[in-house]
Amino acid sequence: MAQVLGLGITHYPMLAGADTYMANLLKSTLKDPDIPADRKEFSNWPGLAQREWGDDEGTSAAAAHRAQLLAGLTRCREALDEFRPDLVVVWGDDQYENFREEVIPSFCVLAYDDTDVEAFAVLEKLKVPNAWGLPMDTSFRMRGMPDFAKQLTADVITSGVDIAYSYEQRKGIHFPHAFANTQIFLDYDHVGKEFPYPIVPIAVNCYGEHVIARRGGMARFAEINAGERLDPPGPSPARCFELGRAVGRSVRASDKRVALVASSSWSHAFLNDKDWHLRPDSESDRRLYDALVAGDHDTWLKVTTRDIVDAGQHEMLNWFCLLGAMSELGMELEWSDFVQTEILNSNKVFAVYR
Numbered sequence: 001m002a003q004v005l006g007l008g009i010t011h012y013p014m015l016a017g018a019d020t021y022m023a024n025l026l027k028s029t030l031k032d033p034d035i036p037a038d039r040k041e042f043s044n045w046p047g048l049a050q051r052e053w054g055d056d057e058g059t060s061a062a063a064a065h066r067a068q069l070l071a072g073l074t075r076c077r078e079a080l081d082e083f084r085p086d087l088v089v090v091w092g093d094d095q096y097e098n099f100r101e102e103v104i105p106s107f108c109v110l111a112y113d114d115t116d117v118e119a120f121a122v123l124e125k126l127k128v129p130n131a132w133g134l135p136m137d138t139s140f141r142m143r144g145m146p147d148f149a150k151q152l153t154a155d156v157i158t159s160g161v162d163i164a165y166s167y168e169q170r171k172g173i174h175f176p177h178a179f180a181n182t183q184i185f186l187d188y189d190h191v192g193k194e195f196p197y198p199i200v201p202i203a204v205n206c207y208g209e210h211v212i213a214r215r216g217g218m219a220r221f222a223e224i225n226a227g228e229r230l231d232p233p234g235p236s237p238a239r240c241f242e243l244g245r246a247v248g249r250s251v252r253a254s255d256k257r258v259a260l261v262a263s264s265s266w267s268h269a270f271l272n273d274k275d276w277h278l279r280p281d282s283e284s285d286r287r288l289y290d291a292l293v294a295g296d297h298d299t300w301l302k303v304t305t306r307d308i309v310d311a312g313q314h315e316m317l318n319w320f321c322l323l324g325a326m327s328e329l330g331m332e333l334e335w336s337d338f339v340q341t342e343i344l345n346s347n348k349v350f351a352v353y354r
């Protein structure tokens, strides 16, 4: 009989970098000439932002943030080891990595064989050294489970949610970092070594109208104000919930022990246009976190694509998938934590469902 564990984690790229670089996204944002000077002025920042920035431009806050994130990751890894999964299914976003102008699928199962993954490809691009002091060309093996991935795809399509699938990753580009970092962070003390569990990634088009327009990343206000050529939206939050339900049904019908993982931070400062990319929308995050803790899925189901984009919560679509599966399978939240930050780009949430 199938057994399921649910987890929510982050794939925050800067956690793989050294502390002195963790506030780099904000430092870069502060150089955007089209952000009003009074918004950039330190003395006008909220109290938490001022405390985090401190007198070392966030380096001490980065160490404290890392400690909080590692505590959450350790808790999730312990739950994983105790559960002993046959495989781990991960919902993550593709940020203009595997999927580009040729095709942007709303959902895509990556039915790959074992894959060699460059651990620090994103950091290299950002010119940030890794937190472990490892060679920057360190790679690791991500084990796949293509037969399971194909069955999952077939089941989900048969139950009424169309989903794409891929047998080969794009050449000439790093493996999508949402999935790479999920393995790295769940195996934080053994980067580059063998991870005990195969991974089946499900890519979700979280970036929607910004996936090609902003290449799944940051934009300057000059470009935004000049009128972006927005892309069609990603799948709606409710549709992601439906996909999660369909994945839950497929998993239930298997004879496997499956960990289902939502991999993403919550509101991202660099996507939160209304606050000039200076901070995440913590109010919106708190509202959804409170609902998550209360098991109140109705509040989540009322969220629209517009709400998500306006709050810079694009990547939370991964969590809508997880909640759909947890709802379908009647699973309960056993433990969670909300890690707030003003200056380190995004709030992060950890969750364990049994």
Ligand SMILES: [Fe+2]
Residues within 6 Å of the ligand: 011, 093, 095, 178, 264, 315
């Ligand atoms: Fe991401």
